[in-house]
Each structure stands twice: as C-alpha cells, then as structure tokens.
Amino acid sequence: MLSIQNVVKTYGPKLRAVDGVSLELKPGVVGLIGHNGAGKTTLMQMIATLNKPSSGQILLDGQDIAKKPELMRRRLGYLPQDFGVYPHLTALEFLQYFAALKGVRDPVRIRRLLELVNLHEHGSRLAASFSGGMRQRLGIAQALLNDPDVLIVDEPTAGLDPEERLRFRHLLSEIGFSKLVIVSTHIVSDIENMAQFLAIMRQGRLVAFETPEAILQQAQGQVWTAELELGAYEALRGQVQVLHAQRQGRLISVRMAHEHPPCDGAQVAEPSLEEALMSQRYALQQHRQLGLAA
DSSP, rough: EEEEEEEEETTTTTEEEEEEEEEEOSSSEEEEEETSSHHHHHHHHHHHSSSSSSSEEEEETTTTTTTTTTOOOOOOHEEEEOOOTTOOBBHHHHHHHHHHTTOOOHHHHHHHHHHTTTTGGTTTTTTGGGGGHHHHHHHHHHHHOOOOSSSESSSSTTTHHHHHHHHHHHHHHTTTSEEEEEESSSSSTTTTTTSSEEEETTTEEEEEEEEEHHHHHHHHTEEEEEEEEEEHHHHHTTTSSEEEEETTTEEEEEEEEEOOOOOOTOOEOOOOHHHHHHHHHHHHHHHHHHHHHH
8 A cells, every 4th residue: 555665865965764674564553762863753754745755755655645645645644743733723624624625525524424433522712722632632533534544643642542542543443454554653552552563663764663572572581680789770771672670679670682681580571562672672782782883
C-alpha cells in the first residue's frame, strides 16, 4: 500500500534529518519510535506531502506522492503534535468547517464521528473549553472526516491523563483494523498493546522494523534483577544499563540490561517492551564501542 524507498531528507550540507529509510506498510497500526530529533516528524511530514524527500521515493499504491501529492491528500488523515482549535467555534462547527475544506458534505458523517470519539454530548460546547484529551479526540474526528486510508498521528497522548490515554489508544487500535495508522511517539507504553509493527529510528536512520513480539524475543536473557547494597550498586551502575532502581529498606532493587549476568545473585527477568528497546540500544552502543576499540 505505502512504499518508502531509500528516502533521504537533508537540510544544508551536513544535516540528514532522514537518512536512507525504506519501509513497506500495509493496513494496521505501526508505531514509529525514537527520541526527539530521531527524524520521526520529518518522515511523517514527507508521507503527508508537507515536505518533499531530497532523494528516494514514497509510493502510494505505486504512485509517487511527491509528483502527485493530491493522490495522498485525498486519502490522508493527519493529526499533528500541536493540534489547535479555533476559540469561537463549537466542536460541531469546528468539524463542519474542516468538512467544508475537505469537500465532505455529509452532516450525518460529522455526527457519527462525534459519536465515534465520544463527543456527541459536547458538540455544542466551545472546542477551546475542552480538556487535552477531548481536543485530541476532536483532532482524530477531523482527521477521519474524509474516511482516509492512511492516518498519521504525531505524539497523540502527550499531556493526557491515564484514562484519556487508554481511551485514545483503544480508538486508534480499532481504526487500525481497516486502515494504515502510523503513530509517532517516544512513549513505548502508548503503542505496545496496539501496534502490529514497530519502526525504530535513531539519528535519522531506521534501525529496526519488527513486531513487538520479535523485539521481546530478542531481549530474552538480556534483562536482570538483583538486590544490592548501596556501595555495590554505585560500583555496578557505570558498567551496565540500569533500567530501574528502587530502594527497599537497606537494599536497592535493580533491573539492568546486560548480555551476561552482571553481578553475583543476578536473576534473569522477563523484559517489558520498553526494557527490550533499551536493552537493544545498550547492546548496539556496546558493539559500537568494541568496534571503535578494535
């Protein structure tokens, strides 16, 4: 459906915001993961035709969207990270306005979308009075107005409370039953229970494209737990990747990433997805350091 082929985006002579990314994406939820500055937003802007690749191609059903951006725009829903509302429009008026911009003339669809995002009882309220979670749900409704085949959401749960975050994740998961949903985030828990694939970016490059199950499998035997005295913990933490540390009485309970048992008494642990990704990153750093040392 969506083919990203060796895409590069450069700014000036030195900065490669996206560096040779290739992906083949089909309907479902794809989590785009990386720290701030990893290139996630730049890649999504190119998919959304807000920016053009410096080289490479992005194809939608075989058509180059840089040459024919209208092909993507007709089939795209986009919720940017900074989603604003007009202060004097109600939620219903806000959707009616965006529907007119997108050429959608079905008032029944607007009502159904308000119901889908659980805002049908708040349609007459000013959108500016909404909580962060309600605004995000309104943002999803506007992104779905044209019944898109591709939905892109950038950091969708930033600033939401736990209940709103859970509701939002469930909504995106259901949309992914029939559409391609690309969710950009650096919060792993946002996508671990809804993404079929994770695309992991670092410094503009795609370093992995795996199922969550495959990433967890790769981390087996890499995460350890131990209970250490303070002195032992301080001596060890510079030699391993500490994932979590918590004082429990006189001892410190530690979870660590390491290829081998990091200390006496360490027990292998079942990794969470976030720990698996941190373990993967730590192992990559260690291999690079060994390569440089060699």
